[in-house]
Amino acid sequence: MPQEHRLILKHADQPGYTPDLECYLRHGGYDALKKVLALAPKDLPDGKKMSPQEQVREDVKASGLRGRGGAGFSAGIKWSLVDRRSGKPIYLICNADESEPGTFKDRQIIHKDPHQLIEGMILSCWANDVKLAYLYIRGEMPQGAKLLNKALDEARAKNFLGKNILGSGFDLEIHLHRGAGAYICGEETGLIESLEGKRAYPRIKPPYFPAVLGLYMCPTIVNNVETLCHVKHIVSMGPGEYAKLGTPNNTGTRIVSLSGDVKRPGYFEIEVGKVTIGELINDPAFGGGLRDGRKLKAIIPGGSSSKILKAGETFKLNRKGADGQMTKVEVPLLDLPYDFDSLMGAGTMSGSGAIIVLDDTRDIVEALANLAEFYAHESCGQCTPCREGALWMSKALHRMTHGEGRKADADYLLHIAQNIQGRTICAFGEAAAWPVLSFVKKFKEDFEAKGAADEAKAAAAKH
């Protein structure tokens, strides 16, 4: 039987568990911090010594932890790319902008267990010689901001933050910064600009890779809330134990936000790759199936930006056999393990870990129009293809959902979206283009039928 495996959210929903420091300490809070502060340099076979900080960085790499913010990039590798020789301070930013439609996992941590995040941040800062860190929280989460500020104060009062933390000589300050309500502030370089007090225009890469030229043009680490929480568990459990959770190259647990047409929408923490999409939708432990009499139409598997998967689709995935040989196996949609690599193999992504389920009562054109409107509204407008293309797609879809569609609109939409993806400053371009490309390609009949019907109606009205 597939089950939740609660690591990050272990305590969050337990009766009586409160977001204050006392409660966190009663549950072993800040023990991981005490553990790393007690670490001694490690002797290496070549006679050199490895600093405790470097040991933790190596542990994070060895744990296989991949970013939970969207791109699934290895946290350990991200940390190893930081320019440590520039002589400039290194900053760490926790990305708590959680704005991807369908995603509501970071806020569970923020609201129910803020100290876990703070401890994860302190550990990550300590491991990377960061003395000043920022917590950038989405503007629409005022309660979360309040709770985090209170938790930061509590941590300061107990000297988990501040000067000479627990007598270790390590200084760290964390500032909370509230966004003002823009999805693009979740894009790490847009976030950095916003944090610098500017319009959140994402930066061009090259040259502005955060690891080298980030906040205030200093080396900067940007990690998602959930990613940073995992660091605490990697430290507590050790990388070996941690990596036993999940599946190879897709280690640990991850919180899945499940929404849309299921009986039990909600968030579920699973071992990555140990639960299939079908189980997440249908198992009583998770979504509990579609509403009675409904059939699955499609799912959006990794937040609104990910490419839609159509009910009944099958995918050819690489699988390592018992003999260690890679073979291609055909996997139906509902049997796809929910992990980074399987979804990539299916031509989409697990993104922010948010599954949106659409049943057969949904009008696919309406659904896409809704998403397109979001992207048109949230495009920062800095670069031409996204600025003009996002609104163009939205206008076309608005037309299509208001009785003025054309049969040719399907190809028209593909044309616009193809001219956005891969040509923009930031990945918002893909985020805006992918829904359109995948919806229209996979449901072309629906789009063409709708357009043709409108044209027929218009022609009839003329006579």
Next chain:
Amino acid sequence: MSAPATTEAKPAAPPAPAAPPPPSDKIKIKVDGREVEVPKMMPDWQGKPQPTTMLQACQLAAHEVPHYCYHPKLPIAGNCRMCLVEFGTPQMGPDRKPVLNEDGTPKIAKSVLPYEPGTPRGAIACATPISPGMEIYPNSPATKQMREAVLESLLINHPLDCPICDQAGECKLQEYSVEHGQAQSRFVEAKVHKPKAVDLGPRIVLDDERCVLCTRCIRFTKDIAGDDALGIVNRGSYNTIAAWAEGKFDNNYTLNTVDICPVGALTSKDFRFQMRVWFMKETKSLCTSCGTGCNIVVGSREEKVYRYEPRQNDAVNSTWMCDSGRLNYKWIGRADRLQKCGMRIAERGMLEVAWPTALKAISAKLASAPSGSVAIVASARQTTEELFLLAKLAKKFNALTDSVARNAEGDKLLVNADKNPNSNGARLTGIAGPQLGANLAKISDGLRSGGIRTLIVFGEDVTKHGIGADLLAKLDTLIVSDILPSATTAAAHFVLPGCAHLEKRGTFVNVKGRVQKFMKAVEAPGDARPEWEFLHELVHNVTGQNGFSTIEGLFNEMAREVPGFAGLEWAKLGDTGVTVQI
């Protein structure tokens, strides 16, 4: 599209370059299939060496990559995406060594979308550094398609009102649409409407619908002029350029944004609707409103000046100029310009006379003037050649000479506190000492005591500089050349109508010793003549010296005679001048 700029014979070939740099400073790449070797590092917008970009490399290979937001003197924004190009890099094997083709050439891996390996992934040429062995395909079908798509996007919400747009003829949107666009857009939706005729500041009007949001104006204003006055409001396709408060875009450099705006969004209140750009003649000249000597192009038609625009000179003004200098040209066309020679005859007052009459009479007067009885006040707004000729006269009479100092506040960017365009010319020719105006008191003493009987004034109203009408009245002979009437011309025995610098050729020496020449843009009104021409006649008549009757010859003679200009030649000044020690 406009008439070619007036240029002199091409400057002689530049001096042979120093020994070629060691090979490690170069990178071999291919542009459009042709191998080129380009420097590894090239100057960025501030002149600092940075890894060479694809766009710079293509430029060196004579391939202009179309662009809107890129400007060589502004920080890179990378937002327009017009410069996207398809490219490839040598494929690396697992051993980190290049994979070779059968013929031994390195195998090139074209850049593709990671999630869609069949689709090329372009890079923005303006911001992407080149790497050894890189291949850039500036003309490939994929590159062309990317450009077409960007243009289509830029045009969908554009008003396309070229017939009434001031930028028509120098608009990059028009130009690129013809070169790189497609005939028909697929767009069938309603356009976005934005504010028209926005009063951005006292000198600038903005049409937000025409704006392509390249942010050149914002970057110039913030990063060059140091003013955070401009920004973007709203989001996405509704993005709109705005000043922090309507009408408040008001630093002394705002008009540069009109020059760099690639479309007709920003217009100069002074110039808009005045003249179609393709009707104008363009002449290389200088701004004369301060000692910086910004290089300019003068736009004129039928002897009327319509605008100044900055002309690139990295030793002087980069590609900018200040608003006050730019707009200071209207006096040239003033109705009260001096247009006739005047000669005062006892009882009959000032008579209009022809040039030969005036020059003959003046020559006769000067011929009898004893040494030490003449003084000369020559403006540091006169050309160096004119000052040189006046210095010759001064030498003949052992005359006291000086110019007038003009000082006001300068700024950190271009504006200099010295408001004369040629103070250093006055110093180098010996007309003035280090401190301009230091001799004026001595000259007025000479007038008062009666020792000075003849005063020659060029281009100044000396009554405003301590030599009042009462003193002038004591003179036997007051010879004045000027452009506009003044209290000094009113007191003169001889009035010689001179030329504004736009009406003649010559040189100025700026505050840093840059000797720069300027060309003639328009004809002088009436009988007005370039001062160097008639001064040349006077010097000949008075001293017997026969100089050159061309400006080239005159300059070269000056360079031979005046130590400060040693080694210079008119032809070698080029369009951007030469710096001398000051």
